[in-house]
Amino acid sequence: MKIIAFPYSGSSVRSYVPLLKNIGCDVLYYEAPGHGNRVNEPLLHSFDEYLREAQNYVYENLNMEKNVILFGHSLGGVTAFEIAKYINTVFPATKVILIISGRNGPDYRHDMKFKTEKDVIDFIEKFGNFPDGLLENPSFRRAYVNLLWADLDVISTYDFKGRPVVADGVLLSGESDPIADPIKMTNWHTYIIGACELKVYKGNHTFLFENLRVIRTLIKNYIVYYN
Numbered sequence: 363m364k365i366i367a368f369p370y371s372g373s374s375v376r377s378y379v380p381l382l383k384n385i386g387c388d389v390l391y392y393e394a395p396g397h398g399n400r401v402n403e404p405l406l407h408s409f410d411e412y413l414r415e416a417q418n419y420v421y422e423n424l425n426m427e428k429n430v431i432l433f434g435h436s437l438g439g440v441t442a443f444e445i446a447k448y449i450n451t452v453f454p455a456t457k458v459i460l461i462i463s464g465r466n467g468p469d470y471r472h473d474m475k476f477k478t479e480k481d482v483i484d485f486i487e488k489f490g491n492f493p494d495g496l497l498e499n500p501s502f503r504r505a506y507v508n509l510l511w512a513d514l515d516v517i518s519t520y521d522f523k524g525r526p527v528v529a530d531g532v533l534l535s536g537e538s539d540p541i542a543d544p545i546k547m548t549n550w551h552t553y554i555i556g557a558c559e560l561k562v563y564k565g566n567h568t569f570l571f572e573n574l575r576v577i578r579t580l581i582k583n584y585i586v587y588y589n
Contacts, residue, residue: 363589365431365581366390366420368438368445370464371517372486372510374398378433381570381578386585387431392419396509405512409520416441417448424453429588431459433581435534435570436541437517439465443553446527458529459588460554461581463570464542467549468522472541476514482507485514531558532584534577536569 365387369375375391376398382389395415396405406412424430430449434442439462446458466472476482483503531554535544544562551558561580565572 363387363429363431363585364390364424364427365433365585366392366424366442366445368392368416368432368434368441369394369397370434370436370438371513372506375438381574382433382581385578386582387589390419390423392416394513396512405509407512407515407519409516412516413441413444416445420445420448421452424449424456426453427456429457429459431461431581431584431588432529433461433463434465435463436465436567437513439463440468440517440520443468443527443550446529447525450528457588458527459584460527460529460531461534461584462531462547462550463534464536464539464567466542466546468520468553469524469549470546472517472520476511479507479511482511482514486510526553526555528555530554530556530588532580533558533560534570535560535562536565536567537562538565539567539569541567 365382365385367375367378367382367389374397375393393400394412395403432442432446442460442462446460449456449458531550533547533550535542535547537544544560548560563569563573570577
């Protein structure tokens with residue numbers, strides 16, 4: 363069994379290392395162009411381009427696994443969902459387990475196409491989780507705003523085509539998440555053909571990192587169950 367992890371907006375996929383390190387199976391960390399160890403590549407601004415990159419990565423790295431867990435938070439969640447459909451087609455013998463965190467159902471449209479840098483900074487200050495003063499560093503602010511801005515363009519251009527996925531699903535939600543609330547997340551049940559359950563944790567959109575220990579235990583349990 364393998365886990366393939368997909369990053370959330372404005373992040374390197376390595377942000378998941380505290381959650382997934384030594385989790386009990388191989389973990390593949392998909393890094394998007396312009397992020398992390400691909401920082402010198404151009405950022406992408408459309409979901410179709412973003413998905414093609416992720417599909418290529420999966421095709422090159424999945425092989426003929428019996429079971430695979432696809433994990434993603436926010437943008438990573440909808441990327442995992444679309445990759446699950448790709449695996450259904452290209453690797454039909456592979457059973458998919460989807461762990462989607464902090465993202466409303468796929469038919470919910472997130473319009474996050476901001477017009478100005480100030481709009482993006484306001485968004486960061488509302489939903490980000492940075493140490494005080496970090497955004498006052500001009501070089502960091504410029505680099506991070508551009509990166510996040512591109513990722514928000516990506517999620518804003520996601521166009522759900524209505525096709526469900528054959529997978530078992532686990533939905534993770536923050537009880538006070540203003541971006542993806544538990545009620546809207548239940549709509550995933552409509553588009554996941556298989557067992558699907560919702561887990562709600564204390565916290566807002568960063569709840570994943572405020573509940574690392576319990577969510578890590580949850581993932582370990584699923585690895586044991588499906589292995």
